Amino acid sequence: MRNEIFALVDCNNFYASCERVFQPSLRTTPIGVLSNNDGCIVAMSKEMKKLGISRGKPAFKIFHLLQKYNIKLFSSNYALYGDMSARVMKTLSQFTPEMEVYSIDEAFLRLTEFQHLDLNEYGKEIRDTVFKWTGIPVSVGIGRTKTLAKIAARIAKKYSKFNGVFNTIDHPKMDKILETIPVEKVWGIGRQYAKKLKKYGILNAYKLSQVPEYWVKRQLTVVGLRTVRELQGDSCIDFEMDIIPRKEVVASRSFGIPITELSDLQEAVASHCTRAVEKLREQNLVASYVTVYLTTNRFKNEPQYANYSSSTLIVPSAYTPDFLKEVKIALKRIYRPNYNYKKVGVMISKIMHQNNAPLYFFYPNYLDDKRKDIMDNVDAINKNWGTNTIRYAASGTKQKWQMQREFLSPSYTTNWDELPVVR
DNA sequence: TCTGGGGTCCTAGGACCC
DNA sequence: TCTGGGGTCCTAGGACCC
Secondary structure (H helix, E strand, C coil): CCCCCEEEEEECCHHHHHHHHCCHHHCCCCEEEECHHHCEEEEECHHHHHCCCCCCCEHHHHHHHHHHHCCEEEECCHHHHHHHHHHHHHHHCCCCCCEEEEECCEEEEECHHHCCCCHHHHHHHHHHHHHHHHCCCEEEEEECCHHHHHHHHHHHHHCHHHCCEEECCCCCCHHHHHHCCEHHHCCCCCHHHHHHHHHCCCCEHHHHHCCCHHHHHHHHHHHHHHHHHHHCCCCCCCCCCCCCCCCEEEEEEEEEEEECCHHHHHHHHHHHHHHHHHHHHHCCEEEEEEEEEEEECCCCCCCCCEEEEEEEEEEEECCHHHHHHHHHHHHHHHCCCCCCEEEEEEEEEEEEEHHHCCCCCCCCCCCCCHHHHHHHHHHHHHHHHCCCCCCCHHHCCCCCCCCCCCCECCCCCCCHHHCCCCC
């Protein structure tokens, strides 16, 4: 067993905290951030959590509370959150050469080479520095495995007496600590697994750590087995410093209103497709497989239909028109009239790095002909002048399918016209 | 629940081959 | 047809994550 040391740095209520950074007057106001389409609550400040509102609640259900509790709602603003995330990660990277950016608001730091430090002090320094440089409050959890670091961060966040930092390494009461963690809060144990485990009386992390391996493997596959070993202090979930190439890229949106006409769906699909291929290019990837899917609203009591269709490109590409051509045909194959559609999506897979794409004698390679130059220019313009400055006619101009974002905050950090003004 | 979007991994089972 | 064994590859579905 290796004696690893991991820290998990987790931003507190990340989206809500981002909004607050730019509106300091909301320091004590309950803040909620909504999902796309302003559909439901995806993030809350602690003041709002205290009101007993739960994540995932449909937004309209709390409209009557807004005035009473002076709640401030925001439509999600991923341009802002992405930019703030980059600032946090850049700050964190100063504390170790070995960092894994795990999600938009979390990073693992490998601190195995820092055994000699007072880890609690180091954690506090990390926390204070991130707050000073970005305005985002974070929790720091330290443990021998990633799973234990996760649990530590949860404790750091939950109990204010720890000042946002908790270290489980060599903790004398480790068993007691694990007993306080409900099994469904363990990283890797979701709703279904928790249900199964509870049936057998395995209610908390300590119990889970004591379960025989063959039983776990049979019930929860090798994934569950890894989790159990991690709880025992045996690090077996890989630490991924390198950015691993995506295996698939998805772009999809629910519609603001039900959509029936093929022409509207074609616009939406073209728009999603354009975004998906953009994401490919951001990482210098090419791909050769694209899937279009559509679905009606399964929560409505009306005729239901869902289907998908895929196409293979002759040559792996990141040239948007190559994909637009395919998704148009694919959508036509699966479209049926007279349904109220809720959502369409485009998924791109069979992805590889552009330098690894096979060369074909009869077909031009994406890198070789003018297509890459064209795409680079389009991307540069859209980056400088704003998303969709240049876009494809196929995406349409009516865009009646566009989502609703009633409570959108300004793009403080990514749009020159919306910079905060100091008077 | 009247519900967001974007990902990953694992397994079972079918297709196909010898 | 009262039907062998074994391997690989692919896909759908189910679980998980943020």
